[in-house]
Structure formats: C-alpha cells, structure tokens
Amino acid sequence: MKKVFLVLTLVIFGLVSCGKKDSGQKKLRVGLNAVFAPFEYVENGQVTGFDVDMINEIGKNLGYEVEIIDQSFDGLIPALKAGKIDIIVSGMSSTEERKKSVDFTDDYFVSKETYLRKKGNTAVTPATLSGKKIGVQLGTIQEMEAKTINGATVVPNESTVNTILDLKAGKIDAIILEKAVAEEYMKKNPEMEIFDEKPAKIGMAMAVNKGKNPELIKQINAELKKMRENGKYDELIKKYDLEKSQK
Numbered sequence: 001m002k003k004v005f006l007v008l009t010l011v012i013f014g015l016v017s018c019g020k021k022d023s024g025q026k027k028l029r030v031g032l033n034a035v036f037a038p039f040e041y042v043e044n045g046q047v048t049g050f051d052v053d054m055i056n057e058i059g060k061n062l063g064y065e066v067e068i069i070d071q072s073f074d075g076l077i078p079a080l081k082a083g084k085i086d087i088i089v090s091g092m093s094s095t096e097e098r099k100k101s102v103d104f105t106d107d108y109f110v111s112k113e114t115y116l117r118k119k120g121n122t123a124v125t126p127a128t129l130s131g132k133k134i135g136v137q138l139g140t141i142q143e144m145e146a147k148t149i150n151g152a153t154v155v156p157n158e159s160t161v162n163t164i165l166d167l168k169a170g171k172i173d174a175i176i177l178e179k180a181v182a183e184e185y186m187k188k189n190p191e192m193e194i195f196d197e198k199p200a201k202i203g204m205a206m207a208v209n210k211g212k213n214p215e216l217i218k219q220i221n222a223e224l225k226k227m228r229e230n231g232k233y234d235e236l237i238k239k240y241d242l243e244k245s246q247k
Contacts, residue, residue, distance in 0.1 A: 028064040030055050031085035033073035035160055037184040038240040039091045039204075042070075050240040054108065055089045055206070057232060058223040072158055074139035077101055080209050087216070088207040091178065093141035095202055103210050106221045107203030108233075111245050113145055114182040115196035116167070116175045124173050126196045132173040135163035141202060142176040164189055180245035 032051060034040045040049040047068045059066035069085050076088045080102060094104040117124040124132060130151030136143040138156040146154040155172050157163045160181070166172045168191050177185065179197065186192050208216055227233040237243060 025065045028059050029067045029086045031069050031076045031079055031088045032090035034070045036091050036181050051089045053236050091204050093202040094205040102207040104205040104207050105217055107205050110203035111200045112179040113198045113200050114177050114179045114194055116192045117195050119191050119193045135172040135175045146176055180242055
C-alpha cells in the first residue's frame with residue numbers, strides 16, 4: 001500500500017510539475033513611485049500612467065513580462081542596487097550624482113520646474129524666496145533645485161501629498177514640482193497657484209544597476225528611438241496631456 005501511495009504521489013507531482021512549465025518569457029521588474037500623475041499613479045487599484053504605458057510597450061517589443069513594483073522614490077536606487085528590481089522607470093532625472101550608482105538610458109522627457117504657493121500669498125515671489133520654507137519630495141531633482149536658493153530652508157518629505165498638506169496648512173511657503181505633476185495636483189487642490197516656472201536642467205531617464213546590464217540600456221534606447229519615429233511616443237504624450245509640460 002505504501003508503494004502504491006508513493007507511486008501515485010510521484011505521478012501527481014509529475015503532472016503538477018508539467019502543468020507549471022516555464023513559458024520561457026523573461027521578466028522585467030520595474031520600480032517606480034506611483035504618486036507622480038500623469039507619469040505614474042494608481043487608478044482603480046492599478047498602477048498606470050505615461051511611464052507605465054511606455055515601459056509596457058518597450059517590454060512587449062523586447063519580449064519581457066513587465067512586473068510593476070511600487071515603492072518610495074528615495075528607496076528606488078537602493079532597491080536596484082540590492083537586486084530587488086531590474087530597472088527604475090519613475091520620472092527620475094539623470095543627475096551626475098546618480099550616475100555614480102546607476103546607468104541611465106537616453107532621456108525620454110525633459111520638463112519644467114514649477115513653483116507653487118498658497119493661492120493669494122503674494123508675499124511669496126521668485127525674489128522673496130530667501131528666508132522662506134520650500135517643500136520638496138525627498139531624493140528628487142526638485143530637492144536639488146531648492147538647495148540652490150540662497151537663504152531658503154528646504155523641507156524634504158517622503159510624500160508629495162504631505163508636502164501639499166503642509167503648504168495648505170501654512171507650515172511651508174512654497175513647493176517645487178515637475179510641471180505636469182503640479183498641474184495634476186492642482187486639479188484636486190485649487191488652493192495652490194503657480195508663481196514661477198523654469199526649464200529643467202536635466203531630463204528624465206530609466207536607470208539600471210551600474211555596469212550590470214549595458215545590453216538592456218542599448219535595447220531600450222533603440223526602442224525609444226523607434227517610438228519617436230513611429231508616432232507611439234507622441235501618442236502617449238497626447239494621451240497624458242504632456243505637450244505643454246515639455247521643455
């Protein structure tokens with residue numbers, strides 16, 4: 001009886017194993033922070049946005065199954081270095097400091113930096129930022145921008161939403177956000193208004209662990225070029241209303 005049971009067990013196990021054969025499709029684990037509408041955000045329980053559509057299109061063309069992993073922005077590079085994700089696609093600017101840790105693709109979007117204040121607070125102007133408190137999301141290019149303002153106090157926060165709440169509550173005087181992101185937040189927070197705007201000095205790019213996957217960088221750059229040539233890139237720009245946010 002024990003032998004029969006053992007044989008049946010092996011047969012069942014074999015059938016189950018056969019049913020789980022690997023399709024052979026490669027997986028691409030994509031790290032992002034889904035609070036940057038229209039680039040990445042959550043809608044009806046799903047992460048969507050310009051970046052998500054773009055990497056899904058590229059992944060499909062390169063034969064990858066794309067897995068989206070949503071986490072804090074300042075934790076993306078550590079996650080990449082630890083091997084928890086394969087690539088960052090999260091509106092990340094290709095700064096020289098980041099290039100010490102990661103390899104970037106070609107830029108896929110160059111935007112504008114937008115300065116916001118509480119509506120009607122005319123005491124906050126481009127000329128009066130010295131001595132003011134400026135809110136930014138931790139680890140972003142906007143944090144770097146704020147630190148160049150002489151005399152300003154930079155107030156970083158892991159959450160853009162919390163930064164906006166601080167502005168509305170009068171705890172900070174201004175916020176710096178990427179233009180398209182700022183405009184999305186303003187739709188739900190009409191208490192804010194734009195008082196200054198500057199071209200971004202650095203574009204957004206995708207990042208992989210430094211020196212680990214140059215072939216992937218090459219393939220993605222080729223796909224980005226194809227998307228610009230075949231109209232797919234402009235299609236996504238129009239879908240997410242990003243024309244006016246470009247540099």
